[in-house]
Amino acid sequence: MTTRRRSSRIALIVLSALALPALSGCFAAGSTAPDAASAERISVAMMQPPRSGLSPLSDDAFKLSRWATAETLVVLDDDAVARPSLSTSWEQVDATTWRFQIRSGVSFHDGTALTPDAVVRSLQRAASASPLPRILKGIGLQARAEGDAVIVTTGDVDPLLPQRLSSPQLSILAASAYTGDTVSPIGTGTGPFQLVAVNGITGATLDRFDGYWGGRAKLAGIDASFVPDGTARTAALRTGTADIVETVPAGQIETVDPALVHEVPMPRTNTLYLNTARGPFADPSVRAAARGALDRARIIAAVYEGRADEAKGLLGPALPWTVGARDSADLDAVLATRAPAAVVDRVPITLGTFTDRAELPEVAVLVQQQLEAVGFIVTQDVREYQFIEADALAGAFDAFILSRATVLDSGDPVAYLASDFGCGGGFSISQLCSADVDAAIAAASRIAAGPDRQKAILIAEAQVLATDAAVPMLHERVVQGESARVRDAARDPRERTLVTIDTWIDPAAPAGDARR
Incomplete structure (x- = not known):
């Protein structure tokens, strides 16, 4: 070419x-x-x-x-x-x-x-x-x-x-x-x-x-x-x-003249990463219990005042080709391999997030409430990102809430999937290493841009979701102030x-x- x-x-x-x-x-x-x-x-x-x-x-x-x-x-x-x-x-x-x-x-x-x-x-x-x-x-x-x-x-x-x-x-x-x-x-x-x-x-x-x-x-x-x-x-x-102001928090938008704020659809997903290598979430059934505890609609309404989209996957509507494409027997078959949810009884976990995105500490409060409602005991650790990133990447938390751009580098989500969920990934907060996930990501990476690559990407996404290593909650619409x-x-x-x-x-x- x-x-x-x-x-x-x-x-x-x-x-x-x-x-x-x-x-x-x-x-x-x-x-x-x-x-x-x-x-x-x-x-x-x-x-x-x-x-x-x-x-x-x-x-x-x-x-x-x-x-x-x-x-x-x-x-x-x-x-x-x-x-x-x-x-x-x-x-x-x-x-x-x-x-x-x-x-x-x-x-x-x-x-x-x-x-x-x-x-x-x-x-x-x-x-x-x-x-x-x-x-x-x-x-x-x-x-x-x-x-x-x-x-x-x-x-x-x-x-x-x-x-x-x-x-x-x-x-x-x-x-x-x-x-x-x-x-x-x-x-x-x-x-x-x-x-x-x-x-x-x-x-x-x-x-x-x-x-x-x-x-x-x-x-x-x-x-x-x-x-x-x-x-x-x-x-x-x-x-x-x-x-120009980057990212006006949702809770602050009503304090500003509407003519000065501009909503931008973002390929950015607010995700709960679960530590698969150690701690309670090393058990996939406990991860499944955490997934089942989340009430996405409540988080969007309470924290984002409706200015976000409920996540059906890691990739959101900012990538138009994902819309409606998950209605597939192949994807359903992958997701059917998820572990059943365990019954949780006073299981202590640490939950981390950062203050740089103003909504995330508020999201953490709701996530804590929802997890505790099904039997977890949650201790929060919230800091500026520059002071918490190293601990998150080292697997110091049982769970971590991250606002993650999914096409940050190449404009294509394969790099994000490999970085966050591949065995050799450089941004593996969930500490995941799965042969099925690696194989699916590798298969997608070898296909030229177009519908076949998109289908392979969604299969790789489904393989990640089947592990419950990451629980996507919502897709952000970031507001830029001018x-x-x-x-x-x-x-x-x-x-x-x-x-x-x-x-x-x-x-x-x-x-x-x-x-x-």
Whole structure:
């Protein structure tokens, strides 16, 4: 397969508009987009502080992507189809080999040029990182330069390699980013905004990069602050302290002018992970009892005020091909292998979650009540995510409530299923290792994009659900806050894009909530 584009202008459209054109902010009456770059800056309140010093090899990479400072070889459109970015075209040479043509005329923020060698350096650093970025888990990716192209090979057939290379964790940075054991995105990206300063877990500053290959951004820069507390983020929106606010908590929405909040359907599932390796939930019948205890409708009504969808599986309605597709005899046969629920009599368990998503502690209260109603004795442990992630991944909890993006990396849920539920998964909170699950995930991973792959994905999902290692509760609809001054911010279900080259500020519009 070869993907080609005729001009850099088309590629620019992909980067700044194609990703989510229907979900971009619209013009206010009487406002006019600036013809050229302006002196206006935008302030953004981010939900979570960096956990790994903004290393692109961690989940912090998604901040770099949302700030349009670090770029990848390809980007994804609405349908998760790979489109050109730092690579202008690609072709599959054989079952495990791909050739990516590298865009010419691109400068890194430090003034050095994008070259095939620079691409290889970034990809190889990711491939040799410890821990390995989850998008590369089990892939065996290797890269080498060949003329003006990069040859990428994998250890096994990977029909979605272009989509995989769209992950922000595979951002291409300048040689100066790699010093010793650290990777620094400060002044080393290729995007329309240059990261110039990071103040620990407080904030970051980005300025427009006038040498951007796709043209000049309309904004002069971005001032990002990290505000884990949902009430504080909402207050920043109301007072005009922030122009864009990530994730307005459901309980705070009624305190804000409805014109400033925008509901975004998310491929994000609120799931109860159960520890299959040790403790009471090592018994599948006890896991089945926990599954049967949950009242999803009550959680949605009480905590999300109806702004969520009841989960029928791990994958939700943000992936339209899942809707109605679970009415299948093949899937029913897999789910019929679930263990029967045990009778629970005063079984003590620990339940963990985190405060960064304001709804989760409230969900934990209801889940505790529902589990205790069937015989569990629940002790909660609730912290900021940066202080609880390591314990969760180490299996320190019997149960853990997580809000999880299911197509975070490649736009395809196979990577999520492998990461969270495969024997070698890098994000295995449930500590699951099942031969049937591994086989189903492996089968799905070998199929090219299309209906057959989708069917195989649902079979793999059913295999996970049959273990009761994870109990999906609801699919979120995240609410993004934007002041009346903001124009053309991206509202991205995959949480990769936020401020783009085309985002601008209308200085004539009021900041904050006009009802104050």
